[in-house]
Amino acid sequence: MKNKLKKYFALTRLGIIETLEWRLALFVMILGNLLYLTLIYFLWKAIFSSAGTDVVNGMTFEMTMVYLVLATSLYGVVELYIVWEIGRNIQNGKIVLDLLRPIKYKYYVFWENSGVLAVNFLVTFIPTFVIVVIMTKGTIPLGWNLLYFILAFVFSIIINYNIDFIVGTICLYTESIWGINIMKQMIVALLSGATIPLAFFPEKFGAVVKYLPFKAIYDTPLTLLMTRNPSWQTVISKLGFSLFWMIAISAFSGFFWRISIKQITVNGG
Numbered sequence: 001m002k003n004k005l006k007k008y009f010a011l012t013r014l015g016i017i018e019t020l021e022w023r024l025a026l027f028v029m030i031l032g033n034l035l036y037l038t039l040i041y042f043l044w045k046a047i048f049s050s051a052g053t054d055v056v057n058g059m060t061f062e063m064t065m066v067y068l069v070l071a072t073s074l075y076g077v078v079e080l081y082i083v084w085e086i087g088r089n090i091q092n093g094k095i096v097l098d099l100l101r102p103i104k105y106k107y108y109v110f111w112e113n114s115g116v117l118a119v120n121f122l123v124t125f126i127p128t129f130v131i132v133v134i135m136t137k138g139t140i141p142l143g144w145n146l147l148y149f150i151l152a153f154v155f156s157i158i159i160n161y162n163i164d165f166i167v168g169t170i171c172l173y174t175e176s177i178w179g180i181n182i183m184k185q186m187i188v189a190l191l192s193g194a195t196i197p198l199a200f201f202p203e204k205f206g207a208v209v210k211y212l213p214f215k216a217i218y219d220t221p222l223t224l225l226m227t228r229n230p231s232w233q234t235v236i237s238k239l240g241f242s243l244f245w246m247i248a249i250s251a252f253s254g255f256f257w258r259i260s261i262k263q264i265t266v267n268g269g
Contacts, residue, residue: 011108016115030124033072040068057199064197066132066139067226071194071218073128074153077120078160078217080113083184086168087177099261106257110161117157141228148235152221155242160217162246162253163188169253172260193219213245 048054048061059067086109089095098105133140167184171177189195191214198219201209209215220238224230 011111012114012118014112014115016119029076029120033076033124037069037072040072041065044068057197059197059199062136062139063226066136067193067197067222068195069128069132070125070222070225073125074156074218074221075189075194076124077117078157079185080116080161080164082109082113082161082164083168083171083177083181085109085113086165087171087181090171091175106165106254109165140226143229145225145227145230148230148239149221149225151239152216152224152242155239155246156217156221158246159213159242159249160188162249163213165253166249166256169257169260188214188217191215192217193222213249216242216245 044061044064048056048064054060056064086095089098095105098108101108103111129140133142163184167180168177170180174180191209191212193215194217198206198209198215220242224235224238227234
């Protein structure tokens with residue numbers, strides 16, 4: 001177990017070093033997020049102005065903006081573009097070398113990108129969170145909700161990674177991943193709460209979405225983070241929901257990979 005952890009942390013360290021070497025990419029990502037949030041601000045400002053009320057679907061304009069700002073910063077952390085990496089490795093034949101490593105491919109890809117995740121969390125989410133806490137003066141409570149958020153966030157990372165791994169595995173059949181991945185990104189961004197808070201969904205549509213795993217990626221962590229003194233029933237329900245989908249999707253992605261790896265063909269390398 002100790003040797004395995006050393007291997008995993010070695011991959012994390014390499015990922016951190018590689019990410020820090022590409023500082024311009026971090027700067028471009030942060031700049032892109034700022035431009036996106038500027039557009040979102042004016043869009044939702046117009047929505048609330050046209051609504052003629054300070055509260056829409058139980059959320060004020062300030063709450064909505066805090067939610068979307070944090071969701072955008074979390075997206076920059078969680079979205080590691082695993083699908084593109086797996087697809088390229090399958091197309092150029094590099095996956096054959098990766099399969100020969102003394103680490104299962106599914107774990108290797110995750111830990112190889114864990115350094116990127118760690119840097120993005122420290123560089124994008126933490127500063128964003130601190131700025132939001134200071135500027136909003138109490139919109140985000142500071143208490144046990146932080147611990148609930150961390151647990152839900154860990155679950156969300158694993159859920160999102162396994163969804164990406166499943167989609168990446170499809171490349172073994174299609175040898176092209178672009179269209180499928182674009183569709184996946186749109187579905188996840190919409191149904192997870194990354195672009196629109198789930199509270200604004202139509203009632204019937206929202207009733208279906210609440211049972212899907214996507215909301216555990218962004219909506220559940222952010223809801224726990226922004227809720228002051230949530231009841232134990234709420235905490236257990238939301239964390240239990242995320243834990244269930246984390247286990248279910250992790251198991252399915254492993255099963256799907258073991259079946260699909262038999263389809264491997266090498267076009268390059």
